Amino acid sequence: MFxxxxxxxxxxxxxxxxxxxxxxxxGQSAQWLAPDEAAEFAMERAPDNGPQxxxxxxxxxxxxVIQPFTGRRKKMLLADMDSTMIQQECIDxxxxxxxxxxxxxxxxxxxxxxxxxFESAIDERVGLLKGLDESxxxxxxxxxxxxxxxxxxxxxxMKANGGFSALVSGGFTAFTAKVANELGFDENRANTLEIAxxxxxxxxxxxxxxxxxxxxxxxxxxxxxxxTADDVIAVxxxxxxxxxxxxxxxxxxxxxKPALQEKCDVRINHGDLTAxxxxxxxxKTEFA
Numbered sequence: 001m002f003x004x005x006x007x008x009x010x011x012x013x014x015x016x017x018x019x020x021x022x023x024x025x026x027g028q029s030a031q032w033l034a035p036d037e038a039a040e041f042a043m044e045r046a047p048d049n050g051p052q053x054x055x056x057x058x059x060x061x062x063x064x065v066i067q068p069f070t071g072r073r074k075k076m077l078l079a080d081m082d083s084t085m086i087q088q089e090c091i092d093x094x095x096x097x098x099x100x101x102x103x104x105x106x107x108x109x110x111x112x113x114x115x116x117x118f119e120s121a122i123d124e125r126v127g128l129l130k131g132l133d134e135s136x137x138x139x140x141x142x143x144x145x146x147x148x149x150x151x152x153x154x155x156x157x158m159k160a161n162g163g164f165s166a167l168v169s170g171g172f173t174a175f176t177a178k179v180a181n182e183l184g185f186d187e188n189r190a191n192t193l194e195i196a197x198x199x200x201x202x203x204x205x206x207x208x209x210x211x212x213x214x215x216x217x218x219x220x221x222x223x224x225x226x227x228t229a230d231d232v233i234a235v236x237x238x239x240x241x242x243x244x245x246x247x248x249x250x251x252x253x254x255x256x257k258p259a260l261q262e263k264c265d266v267r268i269n270h271g272d273l274t275a276x277x278x279x280x281x282x283x284k285t286e287f288a
Contacts, residue, residue: 006021009061081168084148091104092105094136129200150274164221173191191209211241232249
C-alpha cells in the first residue's frame with residue numbers, strides 16, 4: 001500500500017485538484033491533514049506517471065510525494081541547519097559582516113550544488129574571516145539569523161511523540177548550539193571555528209564535518225538509540241546532505257539545490273518544515 005501526499009502553502013491546495021488526482025489514480029478517500037494546505041490518500045500501487053504529475057504540480061506550486069504507507073512515521077529527525085532549519089548560510093552572514101560577502105556566497109552556492117570539494121571550500125571561506133573579533137558571531141546570531149517556518153512545530157511534535165532530534169551541520173558549533181537550544185533539538189554536531197585570544201584565526205578545527213560525517217552521525221546515533229536508519233526522517237538542501245538523505249528511511253530535499261533534487265525522490269519546494277510532519281501522516285491539529 002502506498003500513500004500520496006499533496007502539500008502547498010496555506011490556503012493554496014484546491015480540493016478539486018486533490019479529488020481529480022485521487023480519481024485518476026483510483027485512490028481511496030482523501031484525508032485532509034490541514035484545510036487547503038495538505039491532503040493524502042492511499043492507493044494499492046505507485047502510479048507509473050508519478051514523475052510527470054510531480055512536474056505538472058510543481059507548476060501549480062504543489063508538492064507531491066508518493067511513499068510506502070507502512071513505516072512512514074519516524075522515531076528520529078536528522079536535520080541540516082543552514083538553509084534548512086535557518087533561512088541563511090551562517091558563513092555567508094559572517095562574511096558579509098567582514099566585507100567579503102559576495103565572494104563567499106558564490107563559493108557557498110557552488111559547494112552546496114556539488115561543484116566544489118566541501119572541505120576545500122570551507123577552508124577557503126573561513127580563511128577570509130581571519131582577524132574578526134569573536135563577538136561578531138553573537139552579533140550575527142542576534143541580527144541576521146531567522147528560523148525556517150515550521151521548524152519549531154516539527155521538532156516539538158516529533159519529541160512529543162517520543163522522537164529524537166539531532167542537528168548535524170557543516171556550519172559551526174557557535175551557531176548550532178544556539179539553534180539547537182532554541183528549537184529543542186536533543187543533540188547538535190558541527191564544525192568548530194578556531195579562535196585565539198578572542199580573534200578568529202581563519203582556520204577550522206579538524207576534523208571537518210562534511211558529507212561523510214553526516215552519514216556517520218546517522219549510523220552512530222541510531223545505534224545508540226537502538227533504532228535503524230529506516231526509523232529516521234532526514235532533511236537538508238545541499239549536496240553535502242546527499243549521503244545522509246539517501247540512507248535515511250525518508251530523505252527530504254527541502255528547497256534543495258538543483259543537483260540534490262536530481263538525486264532525491266522526496267522533494268519539498270513549496271511547503272515549509274511542517275511538510276515533514278504531513279509526510280508522516282500528522283494532521284495540523286496534532287502539531288505540538
